Amino acid sequence: MGGVSVDSKVDFTAHAVLHKWPSLGNQRRPDRASYQVSxxxxxxxxxxxxxxxxxxxxxxxxxxxxxxxxxxxxLSPEHIAELSRLREYL
Known part of the structure; x- marks a missing residue:
């Protein structure tokens, strides 16, 4: 039977905002807030x-x-990568 079930459909046209965390030494700065990139x-x-x-x-x-x-x-970076892979199959 394969295929994607009804519960796993994702609306990729939904509004979203990409945020970046300020960093020091390529590590997130927990004392700073993330800011909108796109x-x-x-x-x-x-x-x-x-x-x-x-x-x-x-x-x-x-x-x-x-x-x-x-x-x-x-969505965490790991979650975003998973959704990217899912998107390729849909």
């Missing part, structure tokens, strides 16, 4: 994230409306 659809923000150099991706996250169970309001 805004658009979830698809556009995932693409913008994936264009970043792999060694700096841990400094980014995406803020969007939750879409349970696969999309939370703040």
């Amino acid at each position: 805004e658009g659809t979830l698809d556009e923000c995932i693409s913008a994230f994936m264009e970043k150099p792999a060694p700096t991706r841990h400094l980014y996250d995406i803020h969007t409306a939750p879409q349970p169970p696969l999309v939370t309001d703040i």
Whole structure:
């Protein structure tokens, strides 16, 4: 049977914002707030994230409306990479 189940559909056209954390020595600064880098659809923000150099991706996250169970309001770098792979299959 294969395929994607109804519960795992993700709306990649949903509004999203890519944020970057200030860093020191390529580490997040916990004493600083993240700031907006780009805004658009979830698809556009995932693409913008994936264009970043792999060694700096841990400094980014995406803020969007939750879409349970696969999309939370703040997507971690690991979660974004997973959604990028999922997007390739859909």
